[in-house]
Structure formats: structure tokens, C-alpha cells
Amino acid sequence: MSANISAILYLISGVLFILALRGLSSPETSRQGNLFGIIGMVIAVVVTFLSVGNFTSGFIYVLIFLAIGGSIGAFIAYRIPMTAMPELVAGFHSLVGLAAVFVAISAFINPAAFNLGTPGNIKLASLIEMAIGAAVGAITFSGSVIAFLKLQGIMSGAPITFKGQHILNAMLFILIIFLTFYLCSTQSSNLFWILIAVSFLIGFLIIIPIGGADMPVVISMLNSYSGWAAAGIGFTLENTALIITGALVGSSGAILSYIMCKGMNRSFFNVILGGFGATEQTSENQNKEQRPVKSGNADDAAFLMKNASSVIIVPGYGMAVAQAQHALREMVDTLKKNDIKVSYAIHPVAGRMPGHMNVLLAEANVPYDEVFELEEINNDFANADVAFVIGANDVTNPVAKTDPQSPIYGMPVLDVEKCKSVLFVKRSLSPGYAGIDNDLFYKENTLMLFADAKKMTEDITKNL
Amino acid sequence: MEIDPFIFRLSIFILSIFVGYYVVWSVTPSLHTPLMSVTNAISSVIIVGAIIAALSGNDGVVFSSSSIYGFLAIILAAVNIFGGFLVTQRMLAMYKKKKKEK
Secondary structure: OOHHHHHHHHHHHHHHHHHHHHHHHOHHHHHHHHHHHHHHHHHHHHHHHHHHOOOOHHHHHHHHHHHHHHHHHHHHHHHOOHHHHHHHHHHHHHHHHHHHHHHHHHHHHOHHHHOOEEOOEEOHHHHHHHHHHHHHHHHHHHHHHHHHHHHHOOOOOOOOOOOOHHHHHHHHHHHHHHHHHHHHHHOOHHHHHHHHHHHHHHHHHHHOOOOHHHHHHHHHHHHHHHHHHHHHHHHHHOOHHHHHHHHHHHHHHHHHHHHHHHHOOOOHHHHHHOOOOOOHHHHHHHOOOOOOOOEOOHHHHHHHHHOOOEEEEEEOHHHHHOOOHHHHHHHHHHHHHOOOEEEEEEOOOOOOOOOHHHHHHHHOOOOHHHEEEHHHHHHHHHHOOEEEEEOOOHHHOOHHHHOOOOOOOOOOOOOHHHOOEEEEEEOOOOOOOOOOOOHHHHOOOEEEEEOOHHHHHHHHHHHO | OOOOHHHHHHHHHHHHHHHHHHHHHOOOHHHHHHHHHHHHHHHHHHHHHHHHHHOOOOOOOOOOHHHHHHHHHHHHHHHHHHHHHHHHHHHHOOOOOOOOOO
8 A cells, every 4th residue: 555545544544533532522422423533543453454564474463462452442341330430541541651662662673664764773853752652651651550559449549758759750850861862872772771661660750649639630641641652653653643643632631631620729730749638737627626517317308308499419429439329310300200400510520530420420321411510500509499419528618719728729619508508418527538627517508418328318219 | 955754744743732622622521531531542543553563573473572562562552442432432322311301
């Protein structure tokens, strides 16, 4: 196949990937978008086979390995519970990163196969691109592995910090630049291996100080990195599809990180430097005297809701932990039968990754046009009768609006306290991820429901 | 003087970043999780490089030191491609509109 035709086909596959993302602008077009993505991928793979044109025994092995990887992937995709999406995505990012490293290594060992010169005499530009692709890929890999372990709970979500951490990281970054520079002048394979090893180390070091509450930012950031790694390899291979995709994914991840940071009112650097959710604030709060709270049971909650004309549900990650989303939908169905208007309010950082809450509600058959984002619904709280907070905490804390001393001051929060009455389902009065007390607990119009989210929701349904 | 082809690729890269920027801002926040899984799947188009690497061996030698990395990368990328697209499809199938009132 001529190089020009294959270049055009790669371009088409790049355009199809753009359309795949474009489709996600609304749920109706999204399924079609996903199909475009699949077609783009098939085109890219087939074109590569045709342009290499090597249909010997190696080709059979390629198909076998493709089938092995494909069936593992398909198996995981069908088995994974929706609550585990953040772990899955982190795991997948690590694979992209590692694949980028492998491709770069292969190109370094056998540059002739990629038209990049001969071993020890690789074109300068290609060598730089290769080094960048390999370094970013390695950072993505080890970073994602740490993120995966933290999300999975294998590793503690608490930030791991030590003295001189930032200086060490800065020195390693400078080392990478030096290594790339010397790699280009000497073409030494030892330097290439050291470069990869140092990059693995950096990925590890930049993720360990980041606390569990910041995981949405980390996942988005690694999403972005995996894109830049792909783009770096795309330059090495002179492949348009890979360059376009890398740029798309890179900017997508960057935007998501920005949205997540804004949702927590924190700067990106603040998150990266880590150590949030440390213990200072909690210890301060423990000294405070106990303030009175009103607590109630399922009966009281059912009574309040039965007499309401509109209810807003505020779900958070705690709902997913308790697996209460189906019970919640049943409760809402009962409310709707009694002609009560119900809507859902979702904070940008509810859940553990961007949009996580929406997927969990969709899984429980909640229609997506009843689910609203913070800006869309925040004014409605003042007109609603009951707010039902289930598994959310920090995102409802009015302190973010009133107390400039608070670590979450300035963070956009849901104006839950403006409702006539607030029902807050929670196991205890313990503080949330941010480690601060929630003023909402002590408001006049708040009724605390101390119980497991799923059990409480089921009990309310029975009492309605 | 002729323009280095690298400049063309750089142009594509920069323009794609802008395309990505505007396209991703138009993605509805409720679909951000599928966005991440689908970007994950498409970034595995890196399999293109893996295939070239795997088929780089000379005749008769299927597993050389360089092609072995290609084969490993194929497995990783394939897990991602199939896993990414299928899990996205599974998620998107769950997004339903409100049933019309009877």
C-alpha cells in the first residue's frame, strides 16, 4: 500500500476519533460516537497490516497476541462493577503508558524497521521524540499503578510525604533532561535504560504524596499523560492517527483535571504538591465542644417527604459504597407515585472520578434528564421542600461560603441548607474526606438519619 | 528552502490540541466517565507502533529482541482497546431518558 494512501487513511481514523469524542456531547449521540471510535481503530489496525505487508508467520503471532489481549480486555469490561470504574481507568492508563515504553524500546533497538536510521545512528529528532515518548509513558505507567493501588485500597489513601520530596522530584526532572541531552549526543543504550528507570521512579514519587480525596484530579492527570505519551510515539512513527489521538486525549485529560480542581477550589500545583487531608484540621475540631444535633428515624423522614411537593436528592460516593443506588431509585419511584417532584443534584467532585455519580445513577435506571449539575440546580434548593443527602458530605458544607479560615473556603458547594428541611443520611458525625466538620449537621432544619444508607433508604420506602 | 515534514506533523499536533480543547468542553459533564474510558481506548491506537515493532523481525525470526517488545505492547494495547470500547458501550447503554407519562 502506498505511503500516501495509508497516511490519508490514518488521517481518516484520526477524524473518526474526533467524532467519537464529539458524540459524547449528549447521551443520544454518544453510542454512535463510540461506534465511530471503533471504526477508526479498525481502520488504523488494518492499514498498518497492509502497509507493513509482512504476512509471514509473524503475522499469525500478531493475531494470536491481539486475540489474547482482546479477550482479557473484553472479559474485564463485562465483569467490572460500575463502582470500580476509577480503578479500571487507572489500570488501563498504566497499560497505555507501558505500551508506549515498549514501542519506544523496540524502536531504539531496531530503528531500521521504523525508518529512523540504524542502531547507534538514529536521527536526532526521532531520538528526542522517542526519549520523550518513553519517559512520559514510564511516568504514566508507574503513576497509574500507584493510583490503582490507592483506589483499590491495597495501598493506604493517606498521602505519603517525606522531607526533601519536592527537591528530589525537581532533581530527577533535571536529570531526565540531562539524560535526554547526553542520549542524543552519545546514542548510548545504557543512557536510554537509565532514562526509563528514572522516569518510572518519578511517576511513583509524584503520586504517593497525593491523598485519596484528590484521586479525581490524579486520574484525569494521568489520562492526560497517557495522551502525551501516545503523541510522542506518534511523532517517532510519523503517524498522523497517533499524533491526533495523543493531542485529543492529552487536552481532554487536562480539561478534566482543570474541572476537578475548580470543583475543589484548589490550584493544580496545590494538588500535585500533595499532602491534602492531613491531620491538623481534624485535631483542631476534636477540641470543639459537642454541638446539639437533631436526629430522626425512617418514620420521620418518610413523614417529611410525604408532605413535600419537591425533593432534591444529593448523592455522594458514600451511596456507592453502601450500594444504595437501587434502593434509592425505588424510594424515588414511590415518591413519584405520590406526585412529588424529584431531581438529583450532582457536585463535580462527587464520586471518585469525573462523572462517576452519573454512571452509578444511570446503572440504577435513573433517567439522565432528572440528574442535574451544580450550576443547573443550585438555585432550586431555595424552592425545594426536602433535600435528601445520601453519602455526600464536604460538597454540602456551608462553611465553604462563610468561613475564610476553612481549608475548603471558596469551594463551590450545593446550597442544601436553603431547603425547608434537610435529611442527612450518615453513619456518624465523623468528618468527610477534607477532615473538617460539616456545619450542616447542626442547622435548625437538618434532621440527621444515623444509619447505613441502603438500609435507611429501604426503611423510608416501607414507611412512605 | 523546503519545509521539514516535522513541521507539518507539529502543525497537525497543535491544531489537534485545539480541536480536542473545544470538543471536550462540549462534552456533557454527566458523560465524563465514558469520556475517560473512550479516550483511554483511542489512545491505544499506539498498537500501530506495536504491530510495526512486532513485524520488524527478519524472515524466519519471529521473536527477535526488538519484536518481543512489540508483541508485549500488542497485548497491552489490545486489552485497552477491547476493554475500553466495550466498557464505554456498556456504560452508554445505561443512560436512558425519562419514560413518557402514560
